[in-house]
Amino acid sequence: MPQPLLDDALWKRIEPLLPKRRARNRQYAGRAPIPDRAVLTGILFVLRSGIPWRMLPREMGCGSGITCWRRLVRWQRAGVWKRLHVALLTELRQRGRLDLARAIVDSASLRAMRGGKKLDRTLPIAARRGRSIMFLPTPTGFRSSRR
Secondary structure, X not given: OOOOOOOHHHHHHHHHHOOOOOOOOOOOOOOOOOOHHHHXXXXXXXXXXXXXXXXXXXXHOOOOHHXXXXXXXXXXXXXXXXXXXXXXXXXXXXXXXXXXXXXXXXXXXXXXXXXOOOOOOOOOHHHHXXXXXXXXXXXXXXXXXXX
């Protein structure tokens, strides 16, 4: 049997970080939503395999690729991935498994000695002027969203 993409231990860490879903209106309920764990499995499958969102196999039981993509964007906007990153780093530090001695600092993350703040010319103009920009995945690539 192949190893699952999302094991129970990782799901227990991720589940509390996901936003709570609104209660459904039973009179006009429509389709039942796909469970978050199934959607996350579909997201991980697409990101690990590199297939297009629309080619996600329905036999996996995670809904359509567009459903997974929409939930990924919604969770990105809700800050789920940042909270997960912080939670996992905190756990690694507590276990003593995070070695910052091997961290690499490059010149892009340091201020220039003379001449003031160094600008990254590869960033959009809005980001260089101090406005935050978030890159969101789309079915065809990435788009920027000003925040």
